[in-house]
Amino acid sequence: MAARVITIAQQKGGAGKTTLAAHLALAWLAQGERVALVDIDPQGSLSQWFALRAERLGAGKTGVDLTQLNGWRASAEIDRLKRDHTLVVVDSPPHAQTDAKIAVRAADLVVIPVQPSPLDVWATRPTIDLAVAEKVPVLLVMNRVPTRRAMTDDMIAALNGVKAELADARIGNRSGLAMSMAAGLGIAEHAPDTIAAREIGKAAREILRRIG
Numbered sequence: 001m002a003a004r005v006i007t008i009a010q011q012k013g014g015a016g017k018t019t020l021a022a023h024l025a026l027a028w029l030a031q032g033e034r035v036a037l038v039d040i041d042p043q044g045s046l047s048q049w050f051a052l053r054a055e056r057l058g059a060g061k062t063g064v065d066l067t068q069l070n071g072w073r074a075s076a077e078i079d080r081l082k083r084d085h086t087l088v089v090v091d092s093p094p095h096a097q098t099d100a101k102i103a104v105r106a107a108d109l110v111v112i113p114v115q116p117s118p119l120d121v122w123a124t125r126p127t128i129d130l131a132v133a134e135k136v137p138v139l140l141v142m143n144r145v146p147t148r149r150a151m152t153d154d155m156i157a158a159l160n161g162v163k164a165e166l167a168d169a170r171i172g173n174r175s176g177l178a179m180s181m182a183a184g185l186g187i188a189e190h191a192p193d194t195i196a197a198r199e200i201g202k203a204a205r206e207i208l209r210r211i212g
Contacts, residue, residue: 003082004211007107009092009100009131010114012123016143018045019181020113020171021091026186027204028087029063036081037066038090040074040099046091052184071099078106100127105134109211112164113143113171121162128164138164139210141203144173165210169203172196 008021018041025035039046050066057063065085067077074090081088092103104110110131114120124140131138140162171177172195180190188197 003086003088004108005078005082005088005090005106006207006211007090007092007103007110007136008113009104009110009127010112010123011095011126012120013094015094015115015120015123016113016171016177017041017094018043018049018091019177020111020141020143021046021089022049022181023177023186023200024111024204024207025064025087025089027188027200028089028208030188030201031204031208033087033208034085035064036085036088037064038074038078038081038088039066039068040071040103041091041093043094044068049181049184052182054184056184071102074099074102075106101130101134104131104136107131107136109207110136110138111207112138112140114140115144116142116146124162124164128162132163137210139167139207140164141167141207142170145170146173167203167206167210169199169206171199171203174199 008017010017025037029035047068053062069077078088090103093099112124112127114124128138174196176191176194176196177187180187183190187200
């Protein structure tokens with residue numbers, strides 16, 4: 001099977017884009033995929049997490065590869081990584097600019113984390129429009145979902161009006177996700193027997209099913 005490219009994108013900062021990228025990558029690693037990460041977000045948060053991981057586990061024992069680079073070099077680098085990996089996960093800049101367009105154009109699927117708030121729902125539209133223009137399918141993943149079901153249901157109703165599929169899997173507002181990131185780990189490594197680990201695993205499996 002040819003390698004697949006999954007771009008994690010969201011225009012609004014603070015939506016959990018990088019956290020989701022890291023946890024999904026390690027979930028896919030645990031599911032037998034050979035995973036490469038590409039960090040083209042100028043903030044470099046994914047690269048900082050990876051540095052912590054390498055320091056904790058050892059440079060050759062991270063399980064995944066990471067490349068940090070400017071967006072204009074991304075296409076060539078992604079093509080190179082596809083030769084040795086089954087999945088390439090791209091952490092895109094949090095705004096609709098040239099680098100984001102390159103990341104979307106290279107993808108087989110764009111995954112957009114969206115929190116159940118009006119601002120987050122509105123902020124998905126530029127990224128969705130960009131993906132539609134590039135003819136790349138989009139999957140919305142509800143992230144940091146609170147326990148208040150009424151709020152979540154209202155946001156799901158709002159999301160049903162956009163041109164994108166909504167994942168069945170949802171990620172709750174779990175402190176363990178941030179704690180494991182701070183340790184350079186994934187949630188399944190840090191706290192495997194938790195709801196957060198099960199939610200990430202479910203999302204990872206669903207995304208792979210959808211991408212084929």
